[in-house]
Amino acid sequence: MTAHRGPRPATPRIPPLEPGEMDDRQTELMAQVGLDGPTVNIFATLVRHPGLFARWLPFGGKLLAGKLPARERELLVLRTGWLCGSTYEWAQHVIVGRTAGLTDTEIERVAAGPDAEGWDRFDAEVLRAADELHDDSCITDATWAALAERYDEAQLVEVPMVVGHYHLVSFTLNSLGVPLEEGAAGFPTGPDHG
Template sequence: MDDATTEVPDTPPNHLPGDNRLPRIAPLPEDRWDARVRGLLTAAPRDPGGGVPNIFTTLARHPDLYTRFMPFGGQLLRGGLLPGRIRELLILRTAHNTGAAYEWGRHLPLAEAAGVTTADVRRITQGPEAAGWTDLDRHLLRAADQLHRDARISTVTWEALAAHYEEAELIEITMLIGQYHMLAFFLNSTGVQLEPGFDRSGSGKAARADG
């Protein structure tokens, strides 16, 4: 008999935030903020009640990474070339694809403010072939799905997007989707919890697993 140790499988990939064993890494409580962290989080976006979102108080446990991440994320979110509606369609589809309940819930209000409709949100969960999309919307969502599945945009989809966007915008599309994949890896793995009052329904695997 082989006495080699059998590796015990880790938590199933769709067992995401909401599990009572999570978060794996808790947000850094304010009474443990040193001067550097306090300076970083003082400048962080805040919720209406004045609290710092859990994503920032968790990431602040790695202040060197935090200081480098924030300008890049801020550029894509607030200073990018893509219109807000397009940006949020891509982010929400990526959140759905990765089952990232935190990412989904935090971006629903941003998407609504950018012109994403309730019907759009419903179609995002159904995918690019759902009825009601424009041709351009369909190509954008296909790009998000292809990058998620294949780590590249297909030639057909790329050529369709290139008919609408300049080179810099095409670069931004790939980087935006990649950025929110990276965030989903961080959020799902560390178990960052969605703050009360945000809607997690529609976030793919996370909503089904933890519902």
């Protein structure tokens, strides 16, 4: 299943700031990101709105260090990025997903969705939750029951919060035209991936 994807900006509508272009507040906020190496374009773009950035960063960080197992969280994030047609989100979370234990085969299979051959039952339900939230803004009773077999209440709260947050991020990345970093891979291609 591929989501309808209209054209995306070919160039940044709001370009990332270079370190020398940042004021003291933006520089301070970027230091909180804790990156080693080059600035990541998402942060260097969103820091153009320092007040919003300062509130968003801890929320996103909490979800990345939340109650869901990292591997399953990354299944939700990657599926959401795919469904939203957010190449940037996909590319960044391929890296995070690998660190969380996803294999390259699993990452590619995310694009094919929950009914693709090879998923275990629970992974398929995690992906299905992302699809249901994307398509209907609600997890069905059947999928909820499957998730509740393994997840506690805090984890169940996090599932729609993660998917919702990464919709927000995908919408923003797509609309602002945040460019991929040099060498970052985009979406998988091939007969099963549109």
